[in-house]
Amino acid sequence: MADNLPSEFDVVVIGTGLPESIIAAACARSGQRVLHVDSKNYYGGNWASFSFSGLLSWIKENQQNTGISDECEDWSKLILENEEVISLSKKDKTIQHVEDFCFGDQDSAENVEEAGALLKLPAFGASDVDGVAQESEKECTPMENTLAEVESQEPEKAAGTEPAGTVEGSDPEITTENESSQSTAVGESAPETGSAPSESSAQGPKKITYAQIVREGRRFNIDLVSKLLYSRGLLIDLLIKSNVSRYAEFKNATRILAFREGKVEQVPCSRADVFNSRQLTMVEKRMLMKFLTFCLDYEQHPEEYQDYENSTFAQFLSTRKLTPSLQHFILHSIAMVSETECSTLEGLQATKKFLQCLGRYGNTPFLFPLYGQGEIPQCFCRLCAVFGGIYCLRHSVQCLVVDKESGRCKAIVDHFGQRISANYFIVEDSYLSENTCTNVCYRQISRAVLITDQSVLNTDAEQQVSILTVPSEDVGKPAVCVIELCSSTMTCMKETYLVHLTCPSTKTAREDLEPVVQKLFNLNAEKETENEELEKPRVLWAVYFNMRDSSGVEKKSYSGLPSNVYVCSGPDSALGNDCAVKQAETIFHEMFPTEEFCPPAPNPEDIIYDEDEIAPEEAGLSNSTETKPESSTEESSSGGSTAVKKEDNEE
Amino acid sequence: MMAIRELKVCLLGDTGVGKSSIVCRFVQDHFDHNISPTIGASFMTKTVPCGNELHKFLIWDTAGQERFHSLAPMYYRGSAAAVIVYDITKQDSFHTLKKWVKELKEHGPENIVMAIAGNKCDLSDIREVPMKDAKEYAESIGAIVVETSAKNAVNIEELFQGISRQIPPLDPHENGNNGAIKLGKQTSQTGGN
Numbered sequence: 001m002a003d004n005l006p007s008e009f010d011v012v013v014i015g016t017g018l019p020e021s022i023i024a025a026a027c028a029r030s031g032q033r034v035l036h037v038d039s040k041n042y043y044g045g046n047w048a049s050f051s052f053s054g055l056l057s058w059i060k061e062n063q064q065n066t067g068i069s070d071e072c073e074d075w076s077k078l079i080l081e082n083e084e085v086i087s088l089s090k091k092d093k094t095i096q097h098v099e100d101f102c103f104g105d106q107d108s109a110e111n112v113e114e115a116g117a118l119l120k121l122p123a124f125g126a127s128d129v130d131g132v133a134q135e136s137e138k139e140c141t142p143m144e145n146t147l148a149e150v151e152s153q154e155p156e157k158a159a160g161t162e163p164a165g166t167v168e169g170s171d172p173e174i175t176t177e178n179e180s181s182q183s184t185a186v187g188e189s190a191p192e193t194g195s196a197p198s199e200s201s202a203q204g205p206k207k208i209t210y211a212q213i214v215r216e217g218r219r220f221n222i223d224l225v226s227k228l229l230y231s232r233g234l235l236i237d238l239l240i241k242s243n244v245s246r247y248a249e250f251k252n253a254t255r256i257l258a259f260r261e262g263k264v265e266q267v268p269c270s271r272a273d274v275f276n277s278r279q280l281t282m283v284e285k286r287m288l289m290k291f292l293t294f295c296l297d298y299e300q301h302p303e304e305y306q307d308y309e310n311s312t313f314a315q316f317l318s319t320r321k322l323t324p325s326l327q328h329f330i331l332h333s334i335a336m337v338s339e340t341e342c343s344t345l346e347g348l349q350a351t352k353k354f355l356q357c358l359g360r361y362g363n364t365p366f367l368f369p370l371y372g373q374g375e376i377p378q379c380f381c382r383l384c385a386v387f388g389g390i391y392c393l394r395h396s397v398q399c400l401v402v403d404k405e406s407g408r409c410k411a412i413v414d415h416f417g418q419r420i421s422a423n424y425f426i427v428e429d430s431y432l433s434e435n436t437c438t439n440v441c442y443r444q445i446s447r448a449v450l451i452t453d454q455s456v457l458n459t460d461a462e463q464q465v466s467i468l469t470v471p472s473e474d475v476g477k478p479a480v481c482v483i484e485l486c487s488s489t490m491t492c493m494k495e496t497y498l499v500h501l502t503c504p505s506t507k508t509a510r511e512d513l514e515p516v517v518q519k520l521f522n523l524n525a526e527k528e529t530e531n532e533e534l535e536k537p538r539v540l541w542a543v544y545f546n547m548r549d550s551s552g553v554e555k556k557s558y559s560g561l562p563s564n565v566y567v568c569s570g571p572d573s574a575l576g577n578d579c580a581v582k583q584a585e586t587i588f589h590e591m592f593p594t595e596e597f598c599p600p601a602p603n604p605e606d607i608i609y610d611e612d613e614i615a616p617e618e619a620g621l622s623n624s625t626e627t628k629p630e631s632s633t634e635e636s637s638s639g640g641s642t643a644v645k646k647e648d649n650e651e
Numbered sequence: 652m653m654a655i656r657e658l659k660v661c662l663l664g665d666t667g668v669g670k671s672s673i674v675c676r677f678v679q680d681h682f683d684h685n686i687s688p689t690i691g692a693s694f695m696t697k698t699v700p701c702g703n704e705l706h707k708f709l710i711w712d713t714a715g716q717e718r719f720h721s722l723a724p725m726y727y728r729g730s731a732a733a734v735i736v737y738d739i740t741k742q743d744s745f746h747t748l749k750k751w752v753k754e755l756k757e758h759g760p761e762n763i764v765m766a767i768a769g770n771k772c773d774l775s776d777i778r779e780v781p782m783k784d785a786k787e788y789a790e791s792i793g794a795i796v797v798e799t800s801a802k803n804a805v806n807i808e809e810l811f812q813g814i815s816r817q818i819p820p821l822d823p824h825e826n827g828n829n830g831a832i833k834l835g836k837q838t839s840q841t842g843g844n
């Protein structure tokens with residue numbers, strides 16, 4: 001099945017992070033022959049998300065620091081006399097200081113394996129929950145279905161086999177309800193066997209064990225970067241414009257939280273929120289509404305802020321009629337800017353952006369992709385593939401081949417020693433060697449990921465996606481952005497929350513973030529703790545790491561790169577994705593100044609196979625009866641759809 | 652009015668086994684000898700009645716990403732069913748079938764309905780894979796199995812009917828939508844400024 005890779009392309013893209021994937025899609029969409037490779041066995045590079053076991057492997061790999069084995073083919077004979085090479089890096093060095101912690105009984109998980117997606121045939125004798133045993137038996141019944149038997153089955157047969165929460169896309173919240181009546185979600189998890197007995201769901205939050213996390217590992221989609229999509233940000237615009245949005249689904253962030261005086265509170269930000277808020281006094285409600293209304297068109301009222309243009313936004317806020325708690329909300333949770341560094345105008349701009357994004361999809365300005373941020377690069381890769389792009393994971397590139405005379409890059413040599421030529425080369429920063437990057441100065445991002453057993457702010461509704469900004473106690477140090485995801489985002493198992501912490505690094509990730517973790521969470525899972533600690537969510541598992549931030553590096557800082565080699569950066573520390581989208585569009589336009597960037601892909605309903613196109617080829621070749629080629633006419637609600645010819649294979 | 656349920660079905664199998672031909676036959680009742688390796692339109696829909704529901708199959712073709720074993724997990728997300736295709740005239744394609752099943756188990760959703768299609772059964776005189784092997788294997792993993800011919804329109808409808816029947820009926824409490832947002836459709840809610 002693995003046919004040989006063609007040796008000529010228009011564009012070679014190395015790395016499958018977000019900017020590279022957008023560029024690959026844009027190029028394929030505009031008719032370029034694209035080869036898209038990644039040296040890893042997963043999509044996304046540092047934008048990837050992992051199952052729990054996947055993340056554990058990733059941690060191990062980054063702690064061991066072993067290089068990728070050096071069994072590459074010799075390529076020297078492939079290089080001509082008038083050519084020189086730029087070697088690429090053999091090892092990704094973007095992740096440092098990885099420290100993981102398990103706060104439960106790790107031993108009990110020793111022999112536990114991650115459950116596969118599908119129930120295996122052998123009956124689950126050990127199951128201790130009646131309902132489960134029954135249900136799984138039922139699930140086994142259809143297994144003998146050869147067609148003959150299927151034929152004989154009447155539809156009502158199917159009615160009996162319904163496992164709860166079957167087809168994805170079924171309401172997770174409903175599944176939760178089902179679940180609460182029974183401790184194990186039927187059809188949700190492989191039935192319990194051995195070590196971790198399912199606790200009777202008598203009182204309080206159930207104790208999730210490490211063994212359960214391991215077994216339910218596939219439920220987790222843990223992002224290496226933690227971001228949200230601004231509902232009017234560049235990424236949403238691009239997803240919609242290009243029709244790539246059809247590949248993904250989103251959840252709204254449901255709450256904006258603030259951390260003040262040791263407590264987590266919800267920030268009212270929409271008009272409805274403000275009016276319904278119980279924590280604000282009538283006076284505060286009026287103050288806040290008045291200020292937010294002003295921010296929406298602050299440009300029209302320069303007299304209100306011009307005296308403070310040289311002050312910080314925080315100082316400006318203190319001159320407005322706002323109580324300290326309102327000032328805190330606006331500064332940290334709405335504008336989400338630095339107390340010491342953000343100017344009045346920047347703060348007003350940020351506030352306005354936040355307010356403008358409200359209401360498009362819900363009550364907060366943010367969306368989060370189901371299954372994690374790691375889906376987004378994959379969606380662009382799919383578009384690229386649909387338009388002919390060729391994909392190779394686990395495919396390293398040894399070097400770039402440069403023509404001495406023209407100074408342009410002509411080809412790459414891959415780890416099989418195959419020489420592949422192209423006109424343009426997109427390389428993600430982490431693939432460049434130390435030689436190329438000697439003059440580059442990188443920043444770092446501090447990251448932590450926690451699996452917890454409760455939300456940082458419990459309310460009636462369990463399924464919340466929350467964003468919380470925790471300002472630093474040291475003046476001048478950056479605030480920590482906390483995003484808490486619930487299981488309906490398809491990023492963590494039931495009864496758990498996935499918490500992401502991010503800030504620009506000043507030290508190691510653990511040093512930067514642990515103080516915030518300690519404020520918000522209870523780290524003493526086993527010990528008896530004081531009442532106050534008990535109210536906090538328990539951390540079941542945690543990892544800290546630093547990620548290199550290569551955003552904002554100028555191309556000229558890299559030594560000796562030909563003009564037709566473009567560098568994409570890894571993730572930046574900002575909350576949104578604008579940086580990646582801007583970078584992709586800029587690079588695309590440098591390569592193809594006259595081409596449109598990611599025009600909409602046609603809808604399938606709009607692709608009408610032109611009968612004349614097919615007929616001649618078909619004549620004589622097929623003995624099938626002549627058929628109407630339009631697909632699914634009966635439902636084509638797309639009344640005035642334009643006829644788009646099927647994109648034909650160029651090769 | 653009958654409820655329409657959208658069911659995502661993804662196709663798997665070696666290149667050249669006839670994945671696109673099967674979809675093409677099912678959706679358009681059309682067969683093309685010179686079909687190109689899948690590029691371009693990798694997505695088709697067809698609606699069929701099933702009980703008192705209408706099943707709208709959203710059929711995803713691999714778009715070539717499988718060629719170098721680089722399918723993205725997002726390809727499987729939310730699939731109600733997977734059709735895994737092999738070519739009855741190619742023993743190799745039956746071997747790799749098992750790899751696809753393994754991959755599905757790793758990346759696919761739970762409870763996904765699996766259907767194995769032994770395609771090109773019009774060429775049974777040069778058959779390499781006995782039906783018995785396929786049946787046994789399908790049984791061991793709990794999959795439906797059929798031999799099909801996209802060329803002669805054999806068992807293609809039946810394949811999808813078989814899938815339809817395995818799909819549990821919609822829970823009346825569910826509205827078929829998990830509260831997730833699809834962009835592009837204007838779902839803008841009220842509230843906020």
Ligand SMILES: Cc1cc2nc3c(=O)[nH]c(=O)nc-3n(C[C@@H](O)[C@H](O)[C@H](O)COP(=O)(O)OP(=O)(O)OC[C@H]3O[C@@H](n4cnc5c(N)ncnc54)[C@H](O)[C@@H]3O)c2cc1C
Nearest residue numbers: 246386601602603604637691692693694709711835836837
């Ligand atoms: C190459 C290619 C690959 C594709 N791959 C996939 C894929 O892998 N997965 C996938 O799911 N889809 C894919 N699609 C198509 C995709 O967008 C489908 O149209 C969509 O998934 C089907 O769901 P839908 O309800 O949006 O479609 P439709 O059938 O277009 O919409 C259903 C109904 O909603 C209405 N509607 C649609 N949009 C709006 C709107 N904005 N406002 C109000 N009403 C609206 C329609 O009029 C219609 O009545 C692909 C398309 C192409 C061209």
Ligand SMILES: Nc1nc2c(ncn2[C@@H]2O[C@H](COP(=O)(O)OP(=O)(O)OP(=O)(O)O)[C@@H](O)[C@H]2O)c(=O)[nH]1
Nearest residue numbers: 666667668669670671672684688689771800801802
């Ligand atoms: N005789 C016969 N040939 C078939 C049948 N189905 C497909 N073919 C032929 O097999 C070849 C490959 O079919 P495709 O549908 O392109 O296969 P595919 O699995 O989609 O291939 P990729 O897109 O490359 O992964 C084509 O030449 C088809 O005409 C069949 O039922 N009988």
Ligand SMILES: [Mg+2]
Nearest residue numbers: 670671688689
């Ligand atoms: Mg195909």
